[in-house]
Amino acid sequence: xxxxxxxxxxxxxxxxxxxxxxxxxxxxxxxxxxxxxxxxxxxxxxxxxxxxxxxxxxxxxxxxxxxxxxxxxxxxxxxxxxxxxxxxxxxxxxxxxxxxxxxxxxxxxxxxxxxx
Numbered sequence: 001x002x003x004x005x006x007x008x009x010x011x012x013x014x015x016x017x018x019x020x021x022x023x024x025x026x027x028x029x030x031x032x033x034x035x036x037x038x039x040x041x042x043x044x045x046x047x048x049x050x051x052x053x054x055x056x057x058x059x060x061x062x063x064x065x066x067x068x069x070x071x072x073x074x075x076x077x078x079x080x081x082x083x084x085x086x087x088x089x090x091x092x093x094x095x096x097x098x099x100x101x102x103x104x105x106x107x108x109x110x111x112x113x114x115x116x
Contacts, residue, residue: 001104002026006095009110012085020080020110022095029053029073033098036069036080038091039109049080050098062088085114 003025012018020036028034035050049069050058057069068081078095092109 002097004095004104004107006093006107006110009093009112011113011115013115014085014087016085017083018085018112020082020093022078024076026076027073028071028076028078031097034071034078035096035098037094037096040091045094048093051078087114087116090114
């Protein structure tokens with residue numbers, strides 16, 4: 001329903017950092033819950049982190065203390081700062097709106113590859 005474009009992925013060495021951006025074509029001020037998700041080859045898409053309009057955050061245990069999600073409503077953008085990257089973080093990362101368990105269409109995502 002709302003166009004979302006992920007960017008910022010790339011090839012990074014283990015221990016490095018990367019910041020992903022999710023830009024919306026329209027205002028995200030009215031959307032309560034937005035999140036980052038990832039899908040590794042041969043695995044199901046999984047939740048990485050979410051952030052609410054009140055800036056409450058939730059993280060998967062695997063990324064807790066390493067990743068930070070944030071949002072800038074004025075810029076219609078959600079970010080994911082990833083530090084201390086591990087090879088296990090390698091996946092395609094997606095951004096989306098969570099409408100009570102329902103999502104808008106998934107975009108192309110951005111590839112994150114972490115080498116050893």
